[in-house]
Amino acid sequence: MSSLHPTPDYISLAHGNGGRLMQALIASVFMAPLGMDTPEMQSDAAPLVLPEGVVVVTTDGFIVKPLEFPGGSIGSLAVHGTVNDLAVAGADPCYLTLNALIEEGLEYALLKRLIEDLAQAAKACGVQVVAGDTKVLPKGEGSGLYLATTGIGVRPVGLHWNMAQIQPGDVILVSGPVGDHGTAVMLAREQFGLRGEVYSDCASVVPLARALRELPGVRFLRDPTRGGVATVAWEVAKGVGCTVHLQEKAIPLRDPVATVCEILGYDPYYLACEGRVVAVVAPDQAATVLVRWQALAQGAAAAIIGTVEAGRPQVILHTALGGQRILPELEDDPLPRIC
Amino acid sequence: MSSLHPTPDYISLAHGNGGRLMQALIASVFMAPLGMDTPEMQSDAAPLVLPEGVVVVTTDGFIVKPLEFPGGSIGSLAVHGTVNDLAVAGADPCYLTLNALIEEGLEYALLKRLIEDLAQAAKACGVQVVAGDTKVLPKGEGSGLYLATTGIGVRPVGLHWNMAQIQPGDVILVSGPVGDHGTAVMLAREQFGLRGEVYSDCASVVPLARALRELPGVRFLRDPTRGGVATVAWEVAKGVGCTVHLQEKAIPLRDPVATVCEILGYDPYYLACEGRVVAVVAPDQAATVLVRWQALAQGAAAAIIGTVEAGRPQVILHTALGGQRILPELEDDPLPRIC
Secondary structure (H helix, E strand, O other): OOOOOOOOOOOHHHHHHOOOOHHHHHHHHHHOOOOOOHHHHOOEEEEEEEOOEEEEEEEEEOOOOOEEEOEHHHHHHHHHHHHHHHHHHOOOOEEEEEEEEEEEEEHHHHHHHHHHHHHHHHHHOOOEEEEEEEEEEEOOOOOOEEEEEEEEEEEOOOOOOHHHOOOOOOOOOOOOOOHHHHHHHHHOOOOOOOOOOOOOOOOOOOOHOOOOOOOOEEEEEEEOOOOOHHHHHHHHHHHHHHHEEHHHOOOOOOHHHHHHHHHHHOOOHHOOOOOEEEEEHHHHHHHHHHHHHHOOHHHHOOEEEEEEOOOOOOEEEOOOOEEEEEOOOOOOOOOOOOO | OOOOOOOEEEEEHHHHHHOOHHHHHHHHHOOOOOOOHHHHHOOOEEEEEOOOEEEEEEEEEOOOOOOOOOOEEEHHHHHHHHHHHHHOOOEEEEEEEEEEEEEOOOEHHHHHHHHHHHHHHHHHHOEEEEEEEEEEEEOOOOOOOOOOEEEEEOOOOOOOOOOOHHOOOOOOEEEEOHHHHHHHHHHOOOOOOOOOOOOOOOOOOOOOHOOOOOOOEEEEOOOOOHHHHHHHHHHHHHHHEEEEEEHHHOOOHHHHHHHHHHHOOHHHHHHHOOOEEEEEEHHHHHHHHHHHOOOOHHOOOEEEEEEOOOOOOEEEOOOOOOOOOOOOOOOOOOOOOOO
């Protein structure tokens, strides 16, 4: 006996019309894996139970291509991208909302797999998806799947990591190798004939941020996503009105990433990470931050990579050969659609 | 003398790369009109000040085509759609987050106008946009602009409007004429050669919801968006396990909407509203609800349109001619992309 309503192979416009097919899609692909199939979740607006502290909110959109890549997918990325923005603000992520814009013709099984990735990542981060919405885009007006997530978290009262805290003399650290995510997505997308052992670093940085939370002298944390470490350095330089000095030899970089970038002419300092943190800290706390990060598996390769100095807003890379190179502010897109 | 960085005419991929052009776009098109150009808004995660009560959250995506239509635009819709979901949950909307997926090649001036619509609607609703993200889609992989908003509101403790409260004998009301939004968008999109005086009803329903908040016997509110009043009726029928009876003569319908639907063969009960509320209330409260709604300008045409009765889950329309017609559950999309 076959079911009256068999699972379709592909998404159709009727999956977005508010009717029966849409309800079936939402129930099976979204609600069940996300643990939203409870009565209190069936309302148009979900009530939240929030711990003590300052409630913070952030949002992010995801248009990565391809939808799956070594080390992650748009599903896991949509969790980590938003959770990490909460983490670097000093918050514990609590809840997520999810928007899915699905292109007509997307393989049903692929969509299911991507949302399962999302559900698994959310579970691992301890966040609950509490509200969602799906829309179906006509074929040719999307690219398979776009996601947007909004994250709600709670930060301890009195914690103020922000750029205004930064002072000349402060030290810059990064929690691990740079450029992995951008390189992995690029290799998955383009047909370069290159085969590298490159995986996206896509992961929650909550443990890295939490490890610094009680430390004095921590000024500012940022996850170097679009535009990479160089763009965070520029943000600091312009935001604080100072010169950022980076030491090329100190910036952790995996060999295959360095090789791919060399062959293809990309600068790894502009490529996105999705599981790293850049921290700016008081000089007398830099060693402590380094030790705390290196004690974590995902911070094993953490390093002190530069300093913030008085001077005009610019970013200077001190090269491995002893020279200096001004890293320009990102203008044209080296690698679109990596998040 | 010309500016070094003149305003571009069209969105390019570089507006999405995290670099200088993106920062300029965000500053001029988003932050300034949305009142986000303050120091405390420059962080990756915005702190919220929330009044007493239960915090609730909801999210919605917007893919309406065309981007502007009589009575509104994707900008105003992106506010009202989400704010209204909070309102029918009994909450006062407080904050919004905004995701914009912009297609390469979109006219810069149009984007600016749409976000100004959004800013104006947010201001009128008393909600502050506190976080946002923009992505640029390559030309041909979008449809101009997609938006998603997440709304955070606060609901009085002890207010529990939800479907589980509904009992046989309850009465159904609608706050105004149905089908205006769907019809207005359809006329703006298609080249039917029809010219109607049809405007979208796109508006905040917060005043309509707030007017009922202290009343006993209010069971359930819903804004009849995708799928229209018929789909809300089906939601109730299936959610409660009962038969919903609707009285055709009682359902408010503007003449031009009725005419357009008749000519084109659409059923107005399935067409979206974006500024109406359906309420299910105890029979002894129906008159009070009607009076309270009719006292408001946007509820002037409010009406009692049906009842919830014991019986199998279905929706029966009692026609103006004295017959009965079963309104089927929405299956195929009568009118895609109206929100």
